[in-house]
Amino acid sequence: MMTSKETVQRTIDFAGPERVARSFGDSDILACACTVRAYATDWREVGRGRWERTDEWGNTWRRVDPTSKGEVIRGVLEEISDMDSYEFPDYSRSEDYTCVTRRRAEAPEKWLNGCIPGFAFSIARKMRKLDRYLTDLFLEAEHIHELHDRIDLMVEDMIRNYAAAGVDGVMFWEDWGTQTQTLVSPEMWRTEFFPRFRKLCRIAHDSGIKVFMHSCGKIDAIVPGLMEAGIDVLQFDQPDLHGIDALASHQEKSHITFWCPVDIQTTLQQRDERVIREKAGEMLDKLWHGQGGFIAGYYEDNASIGLEPKWQEYACDEFTKAGISTNY
Numbered sequence: 001m002m003t004s005k006e007t008v009q010r011t012i013d014f015a016g017p018e019r020v021a022r023s024f025g026d027s028d029i030l031a032c033a034c035t036v037r038a039y040a041t042d043w044r045e046v047g048r049g050r051w052e053r054t055d056e057w058g059n060t061w062r063r064v065d066p067t068s069k070g071e072v073i074r075g076v077l078e079e080i081s082d083m084d085s086y087e088f089p090d091y092s093r094s095e096d097y098t099c100v101t102r103r104r105a106e107a108p109e110k111w112l113n114g115c116i117p118g119f120a121f122s123i124a125r126k127m128r129k130l131d132r133y134l135t136d137l138f139l140e141a142e143h144i145h146e147l148h149d150r151i152d153l154m155v156e157d158m159i160r161n162y163a164a165a166g167v168d169g170v171m172f173w174e175d176w177g178t179q180t181q182t183l184v185s186p187e188m189w190r191t192e193f194f195p196r197f198r199k200l201c202r203i204a205h206d207s208g209i210k211v212f213m214h215s216c217g218k219i220d221a222i223v224p225g226l227m228e229a230g231i232d233v234l235q236f237d238q239p240d241l242h243g244i245d246a247l248a249s250h251q252e253k254s255h256i257t258f259w260c261p262v263d264i265q266t267t268l269q270q271r272d273e274r275v276i277r278e279k280a281g282e283m284l285d286k287l288w289h290g291q292g293g294f295i296a297g298y299y300e301d302n303a304s305i306g307l308e309p310k311w312q313e314y315a316c317d318e319f320t321k322a323g324i325s326t327n328y
C-alpha cells in the first residue's frame with residue numbers, strides 16, 4: 001500500500017496513485033510553519049464582538065466573530081516611503097526551522113508542506129491595504145517594484161530553509177480574483193509578477209520540492225501563466241467558478257494538479273446529498289480519472305459558509321468510495 005507521501009507524489013506526477021489523495025479524515029497532507037513570529041500577535045477581543053490581531057508584517061486585522069479569517073483594516077506602510085525605515089522580518093535563520101525538522105521526523109510517511117504567507121502580491125497588498133496598493137502599482141511603480149524585490153528575498157529564504165528542513169513542498173495563499181475577474185490586468189500580471197513566480201518556483205524545484213498555491217476568485221486569465229511559471233498544485237475552494245471542464249482542459253496542456261473541495265458557494269449550498277455526490281463524482285471523472293492531477297479537498301471552516309459538517313461529509317464519502325484506482 002502506498003504511503004500518503006507516495007500518493008501525493010504520484011498524484012502530482014500523474015503516475016497513477018492507488019487512490020485519490022485527500023486532505024480530510026486521515027489527511028495525506030500535513031502543514032508546518034517556521035517559528036519566526038516577527039510582529040505577530042494572537043487574536044484579542046476588543047469589544048462588542050470585534051476581534052483584532054497583528055500579523056507577522058505588522059498589519060492590523062479585524063473580524064466580527066471568533067472563527068473567521070478577518071481582513072486587514074490598517075496596513076503597516078501608511079506611506080509607501082515608510083518602506084525605507086521598515087524592518088522586514090528575518091526568515092534566513094535555519095534555527096527557526098528546527099520545528100519543521102521535528103515535524104518531518106514525526107510523520108515521515110505524510111506529505112509535508114511548509115507554509116509561506118504569500119508571494120509579493122499577497123504580502124505587499126496587505127502592507128499597503130488593497131485599494132492603495134492597486135493605485136501604487138501604477139503611480140508608484142518604482143517603489144512597488146523595490147518592495148516586491150525585498151519580499152521576494154524573504155520568500156527565497158523561506159523556500160530554501162523549508163527545503164533544507166525536509167518538507168516535500170511549500171504552500172502559499174494569494175487571492176488574485178474577485179467573483180468575476182482578476183484584481184490586476186493579465187498584462188500587469190505578466191509584466192510584474194510572472195517573472196517573480198517563475199524565479200521562486202525554479203528555486204523550489206532546484207531545491208527538490210513542489211509549489212502549492214491557493215487562490216480565491218475567478219483567475220482563468222492567469223492560470224496558464226501560473227502553470228508556465230511552475231506552480232505544481234492549485235488549490236481552489238470554488239472550482240465551479242472556473243468550471244470543471246475548463247480545469248480539465250488545463251490538464252490537457254500541462255500536468256497541473258487541482259486541490260479542491262466540492263464548491264463551497266454553489267454545490268454545497270444546495271444542501272442536497274444527491275447533487276453533492278454527483279459533483280464529487282464529476283470531479284473524480286474529469287480531473288483525477290485514476291491517473292492523478294486531483295486532490296480531494298475539505299473546507300475547514302463550515303461555520304463561515306453557514307453549513308453543517310454533514311454536507312461536506314457526503315462529498316468526502318463519495319471521494320473516498322469512488323476514488324479508488326482499478327489498476328491495483
